[in-house]
Amino acid sequence: MSTPQAPVLAVEGLTKRYPGVTALDGMSFEVRPHEVVGLVGENGAGKSTLLKTLIGQVRPDEGKIRLQGEPVTLRGVAHAGSQGIGMVFQEQSLVPNITVAENILLGAEREGVRTGVYRWGAMKALAQQQLDKIGSSIDPGARTDTLTFAQRQMVEVAKVLTIEERTTVEPVILLDEPTSVLERREIATLFKQIERLRQRASVVFVSHRLEEVLEVSDRIYVLRNGQVVAEVDPHDTSPADLHRLLIGRESDGGHYHEDAQEPCDEAPLRLRVEDLMTAGCRSVTFDIRAGEVLGVAGVQGSGREEVCRALFGATRFSRGRVTLDDRRLRLRSPRAAVRAGVGYVPSQRRTDGIVPPMSVAANMSMAYVGEICRGPLLQGKRERGLVDRWIERLGIKTPSTTTAIGTLSGGNQQKVVLGRWMVGEDLRLLILDHPTRGLDVGAKSDVYALIRDLASAGCAVLLLSDTLEEMIALSHRVVVMKDGEVVKTVDTPRGAKPDPVVILEEMV
């Protein structure tokens, strides 16, 4: 543990609102010299917005960022760099078809360029200086796309360290999910690098892999709903403790309306997926009964998202058989899926779920426009009637049916998207891809109630969820996917919900 010193970086009450969502809600924390600070949080906790704010890509609505005690307004990546904040991007930011040396010095060539012309010798020497800082043996003359992912990451680290030449202060290096694509051995190398880095800089380590954060950090901040909810000493914290903090106890089973979970063992099979193969999953077999909620658990890269998209016709599958009510489905496009009675609530609500500038009514009647038409003509009255009915039934708070949906809160937006599918008389299967992402507690509870209603009405539900707790509470069964295959099925009946650890063990 480092002794409390004046922080190099302090964030005070940072707030950032987007239409319908508050990404940062008065977030505060600090980073002290030569410290490795871990930031953990679920999707939607505000991690990525925070990082974008720290490199000047996003302007906060409120709050201050202090560097060495001085408040700064960051105007962009380059400006943040000149102030001493550099970031190693999760999705790498190197240009693939030029050399390592060019990438490292991109935009800061200094004596590597004379009269506008590259001096290759000087370039390589300068790049080598940066690579030496991290003790890397990568050839600065190599083309970047010939390197492995791990090597490219080292190049990124070396590149970020060029900010040392631009500032007099010791830099703060942000690492965004740096281990997500690395293998075990490469992760060990990265951690050694971080130890090395801390000699000359402070490090902020952002990850969703709790064990790794615990291993590498001096202190950990837990983020939830845009706020820091806990500061943790990794030396006396277990991954399970951290996980609990991460999820947060929102409420008891009532939150999930568990009483409304009706058994469905007798119900007929609704969906059968046999030996499905698509990019990202090798062979997936499972079924869902009418009225059943089936959770699909899995880490990133387990292939569960791919299965969902394939079942909705959003991506093609190369092999396998999908039958819905004993009829074989030909899923050529989402349209074909919708016509067969399948609905889909995407995880990226703002880009994939809604058409923000269009009205609540248009968004809700989008999938089953036939419900509001006579022949080819739209029936305005019928649409208003239908939409009003569902607005009331789903408890959607909107000034009117003609309000642009983008101006509503996230929870109300999501209810409209759910309503879009409930409007259909013949919805047989609803695929929910992280349906509560970014919603507040109240809205989540409402969405849970809707899922229960759907299931009770006999609709089969396929559920992907950010948290295991949510998934277990809502589902009748959970299948666990790992490396593109189903590895285990766990029953999660009402009143006998298993401990998340049972499933967690199978996931990793």
Next chain:
Amino acid sequence: MVVVPDLTRAPDRATGSLVRVRGQLARFMPLLLLTALLVLLSLRNPDLLTRNSLLTIADSAAPLIVLATGATIVILCGGIDLSIGALASFASVLTALWIPTMSAGVVVPVILISALAGLLQGWVHVAARVPSFVVTLGGLSLWSGLALTISGAGTVPVYDFAALRWAFTRTWGLPSATLVALVLVVVLGALMRFTPFGRWVSSVGHAEPAARLAGLPVGGIKMLAFAISGACAGLAGVLLVARTFSGAPTLGDSLLLPAVAAVIVGGTAITGGHGGLGRTLVGALIIVLLRVGLSQIGIDTSYEPIIYGVLIIIAVSVTIDRSKVAVIK
């Protein structure tokens, strides 16, 4: 500059209100501009507001209105059709060549063929996943080449005045070409307003992934938009023949830029989604008045393209939805 992936470009608070101001500007600017132009021009030349000169202006505006109306639907989808001028030329040549055998009936096959040409471009755009500006830029050259080939690279005169008489007389005191254009705007406007097609087009333009995942027939919508644009180009070609009594392989080429300018000056965003046919009508009238005005203050017509170019850039800078463009290139 390294382009960092995954930029959330939701507008900040300050830019949020700026966007709203821009939105209001985009909505009312065209009408203000049109009024200002009318007032200025009539101050300079009081004869402008006489019935006859207004009608002449309206008559000359018809092909432009028709072209711009079709182009609007493609632009609302988030695409662009650069082939409309060339396709109109091609259609004019077909019209001139076929009038001797088909007389007044020539309109139907010409518009059908143009619609098919548009549909083909739309199909290539959708099926081969080629950006629409590339497909239609290729189309521009293709239809031009075809028009040159079948016309023998020259003007094809029309002697059968009766065949297209309907397009250059007056009906109810209005030039019939203008009437045709207005009917087209009303019919397509009704299609957009009273059938799901209009909101489908806007949905695709605003948020194509969301439209696709809601089960809309995105490919079909786009193809239909291009077919309509093609049909409009065909109709514009026929109207051009009626004005000049000839078809020529470059007859409609110079209308591409004014047509696109009309759409954008009218307030339809080049990024898709926002806009409508009524706005394009206003935009087209602005362009036509501008043309009249320029000639009145004695500016040579060869300066016109300069004005269109500048106008397009300014209008786009006002109406573009930057949240949709990750990298502006």
